[in-house]
Amino acid sequence: MKNHHHLWPFSEIPPNEISIYDGPEAFLASYETASVAHRISFCAFWLQAEVLNGGLSQFFSNSTGVLAPEAVAACRMVKMPILAEKVEHAMSWFGPVYPRDRGVREEALERHAEMDPDAEDPFSELDDEVANLIYEEGIGLEKSMEAYLERNDG
Template structure:
C-alpha cells in the first residue's frame, strides 16, 4: 500500500484541530494512539515544510505541533530531521512559543533564519531512513502487524 501510514492518520484528520490553540490541539491529540500521534504530527510538518519551508510551518497554525513532530520524526528513525526541527524551534526561544501570534511576532524579528535548515530538511525528507514516506509506512506497518 503506497500510503499505509495514512490509514492511521485519516481517522483523526478532521477531528484534531491545529487551528484553535495549543490546549485544544493537545486535548484532542492525546486521545489518539501514540503511533497515530507520531504520524499525524510528522505528516503535517513534512507537508508544510515541503510546501513553504520551516518559516511557513512555524508561521501557520501547523506550528502548534512542532514539539510533537520532533518526537514523531524520532519515532520514525529520522533523528537528523528531528534535530534540525528542534534547532529551528530553539531559534524562536525557550520555551518554544505554542501561541501562533507569539510565533509570528518572533519570526518577524528574524531575517530568514531557516534557509540552510530548509535545504537540509528537504534533503533529509527524501533520504533519511529511506525517505519520509517509506519511514512512515514502515512505522505504520509495525503498529498494524
C-alpha cells in the same frame, strides 16, 4: 499485514480528530485522545507538507507550528533522528521555551523582519537540509512512517 491507509497519507484522517486551529490547549487535548499511530502520522504529515511547500517559516508561522515538539518526537519514533535534531534546532530560534501560540511565533518572525528588512528568513539555511532529510534520511519520511505503521500494526 494490516492496511494502514486510513492513517497515511494524512488526507484520509478525519480533519477534526486532532485540532491545530484552536490553540495549544485544544491541540494538546485532542492530540491526547488520538491513537499513537494517528498522532505520529498526523505530525509527520504536517511537517512534511509544510516544509516541502514553504519551508520551516511556513511550518512555524501557520497553525501547524503548534505541533512542532510532537513532530520532533514523531521523527524520532520513525527512526529519523537527524531530521528531528534539525527541526529541534530550528525551534530553538524562538528561545529556550518553544511558543506553541501561533501569535507569539508570528510576532517573533515579524520582529526579525522589521529589525532588518534585508535579513534572510531565519530558517533559510536549514530549509534545504530539512527538505533533503525528509527524502533522504534512512528510507525517507514517508517510507519510515509506513514502516512504523507496519511494525506497530497501524
